[in-house]
Amino acid sequence: MKKVQIYINNRKIRVDEGKTVLDAAKENKIEIPSLCFHPDLEAKAGCRLCLIEIKGKKGLSTACSVKAEQGMEIITDSSKIERARKINLELIFAQHREECDDCVWYDKCKLLKLAKEYRLKINRFTDRKKNFPCHQFGPSIVFDTSKCMDCRNCVEVCQKQGVNFFDIEEKNSFFEVFPTKDKKRDCIFCGQCLVHCPVGAFESVGEYEDIEKPFKDKSKVIVVQFAPAIRTSIGEEFGMKPGEVVTDKLAAAIRKLGVDKVFDVSVGADFTTMEEAKELMEKIKTGKGVCLSSCCPSWVKFLEFYYPEFIPCIATTRSPHIILGALIKTYWAQKEKIDPKKIKVISIMPCTSKKYEVERDELEIEGMEPVDYVLTTRELARLFKKRNIDLKKIKPEPADNPLGIPSGAGVIYGASGGVAESALRTAYYMITGKNLKNVNLKEVRGMEGVKKAEINIKGFKAKMAVITGTGNAEKILKELKKNPKAYDAVEVMACPGGCIGGGGQPLPSTPEIRRQRAEALYKIDAGKKLRLAHENPIVKKVYKEFLNNEKIIHKICHTKYHKKTREVKI
Amino acid sequence: MPSQDIILKLKKSGLKGRSGSSFPTGLKWESVKNAKALKKYVICNAAEGEPEVFKDDYILKNYPDKVIEGMKIALKTIDHSSGYIYINKEYFKKYGNKLKKLIGKLPISIFLKKTEYGKYIGGEETSLIESIEGKRAEPRQKPPHPTQAGLFGCPTLVNNVETFYYVSKINENKYNNERFYCISGEVKNKGVFEFPEDWTIKKVLKETHNWPDFNFFVQVGGGAEGEIFLSKELDRPVQYLASIIVFNLKTDPYSLMGKWVDFLMKGNCDKCVPCREGLYRLSEMIKKRKIDKNTLEDLFLVLEETSFCPLGRGASIPFKSLISKVLK
Secondary structure, three states, X not given: OOEEEEEEOOEEEEXXXXXXXXXXXXXXXXXXXXXXXXXXXXXXXXXXXXXXXXXXXXXXXXXXXXXXXXXXXXXXXXXXXXXXXXXXXXXXXXXXXXXXXXOOOHHHOHHHHHHHHOOOOOOOOOOOOOXXXXXXXXXXXXXXXXXXXXXXXXXXXXXXXXXXXXXXXXXXXXXEEEEOOOXXXXXXXXXXXHHHOOOOOEEEOOOOOOOOHXXXXXXXXXXXXXOHHHOOOHHHHHOOOOOOOOHHHHHHHHHHOOOOEEEEHHHHHHHHHHHHHXXXXXXXXXXOOOXXXXXXXXXXXXXXXXXXXXXXXXXXXXXXXXXXXXXXXXXXXXXXXXXXXXXXXXXXXXXXXXXXXXXXXXXXXXOEOOOOEEEXXXXXXXXXXXXXXXXXXXXXXXXXXXXXXXXXXXXHHXXXXXXXXXXXXXXXXXXXXXXXXOOOOHHHXXXXXXXXXXXXXXXXXXXXXXXXXXXXXXXXXXXXXXXXOOXXXXXXXXXXXXXXXXXXXXXXOOHHHHHXXXXXXXXXXXXXXXXXXXXXXXXXXXXXXXXXXXXXXXXXXEOOOOXXXXXXXX | OOHHHHHHHHHHHOOEOOXXXXXXXXXXXXXXXXXXXXXXXXXXXXXXXXXXXXHHHHHHHHOHHHHHHHHHHHXXXXXXXXXXXXXXXHHHHHHHHHHHHHHOOOOEEEEEOOOOOOOOHHHOHHHHHHHHOOOOOOOOOOOOOOXXXXXXXXXXEEEEHHHHHHHHHHHOOOOOOEEEEEEEEOOOOOEEEEEEOOOEHHHHHHHOOOOOOOOEEEEEOOOOOOEEEEHHHOOOEOOOOOEEEEEEOOOOHXXXXXXXXXXXXXXXXXXXXXXXXXXXXXXXXXXXXXXXXXXXXXXXXHHHHHOOOHHHHHOHHHHHHHHHHHHX
């Protein structure tokens, strides 16, 4: 890589050609405040806070959008820069209604941090948007336009998802972001708008005003189950590094909320793996064409709405927390002799879409919803803070038996490629009667949007594609339309890097943070003796004692899909 | 004529872009010509959008052949190029047929300026490129300049209607450093006049019998972003956009500023904070007819220094000069 030499505040810096001044500054630990810039997206240079002076150039420039050029001399702090930043900040505050206590950025707000640093008068101007409306997208997401600072990151990220749910329209001389009224476009609830909004104009439904709600009913047996992707991310909310594994601390902290049981959704994932592997095996045996993964409700919704012709290809296997929720209210309830109607299952998910998924009527069993309530990682963290539970300091305790010990395969569900890898480990066993010698399927790991692998199973070459981002999936779907046998199995997660980059995860979510969260999941797997779903004793036990006929398996573990018309009402 | 010769001629003529940016035309042509690419574009900007500027209207009405001729020279000079005329709806209605006839078989397409985006910003060169590409008309980050990576990423020459007109004159050796002046406002002879470019504003007004017999001030450089000059300050030539608007000194400055700020707020793209929010706060003060000096200075600073594009960076000019000279 060709390097260029630049000077930042008279310091000589060498940086790869093509990098921006902001990149160069970050690499060299030179602080330049920025707000609307997000490494996943194009630099829009709209907030005008990352201001710099470039020698020989008139006016101030923005570090996020200027590429480093040989010999460039840059100043990142001067009285003019400071004054201009301060005024622009005041102008941003003037269009952003503050609701700090109820904000997804809560204690990590860049605006507030800068306000203190630059000693702003945050109320210098009256709020321009104070009467702007809120829009709710189904049971998942709220867009509070009175907080929007018009950076349009949401517009871009939603376009990248292939969803394009936002329009920019003119209203009273302003181009504003609106959820579209177009009936041919609908939100898939992935929450990437929320993840990429620098000022908390998006939140999940109930965040944070309703976080106490699911725990209030004392007449119920409260069971909390936590998703695979959370154990390596929630620590970030308590000052730990991204990727710090906190599985047992998490179980202990949840228990401290006064709940009756704490189970691990990764155990549910082991059941999902069993059923997905069966479906995969069936497809491979019969040559029936592609099997599309079904764990990500945003992906499923994307297919049901935009590509209904692919509905027959979606695996009918339910997602891990739905299966585990159902097992809690059936198998476990019977064992414990509890009236299942008295059980309340709360899932802690890295996801905004799971709030939508649990409301799907198809998932009901015996008139009950398998999961009663979904809280995001952020919501749980906030609840811990509210109750003065410090995750960092709490003494670790394992999750409860019998649904608390997963295989490593169930843990890697949280990363893109994890479902495919887990299902393949088990499908290989189901087809060949033997376990893979090397269970690590490295080709499908990592942060790339599209990963491909060909796996030899007893002479059959299974073609797999593993995708993150529904926008990336469109290319594969187009390929499949032309050639239905182009792939045997396709795993799609709507969020970058998989669930570890989900819409319910701690903020910020950057490529580097997601990489660390995912790597930690693989480390957990690598460190376990139990790495195959079909070898998990509880899986074996439940299949023997309870899931022992097709009818019950179908009821607990499988579902249906429907072509969808627009669900979000604006 | 060999292509190098016309570039030399353009350079010698000293012709500068007539959209208001005043960039040396010869240099721009040379830069696009020398850029290495398999495809290049030549765009004629006919989306004149600033209030009280109507010189391109006049040129398209009277000399459309010269404009097309100028484009033709550009297409010949720049290898592998094809052209676009980016035109607003009104001009297309008036001159579309005539232009189409003149274009004949030349590789020039007419692209209608879209009105659903920023009405004024749509005329800025990178915004119009975005618009032709089918995107929202919003300015692009420079560099790269359009001469290096413009339309569809190809080197692109963007010149104004008047610039192309004078290119054809230069080619015929008939250019005598003139330009077109739009004169409007409280004058007897509103219109477009062709005079030497070094004439003072005073001389232009006098020669056209438009020197007022009342106390007045003028706005020079366009009816939105032009600068205000008092009658005693007119011994200077017009720089940038040659539009002169005459106002009676009794004109209500607040309603005048209100017009400007409304136009700019409607015409900008709203993507950067200083232009979107700064203009709004300016409009608040103007509507209340109460200017706070500190706030004003702050808003001007961020507009001038931190706006994304020339629209925002130049937006303070009329207000600043009117407030300091007329409102006081």
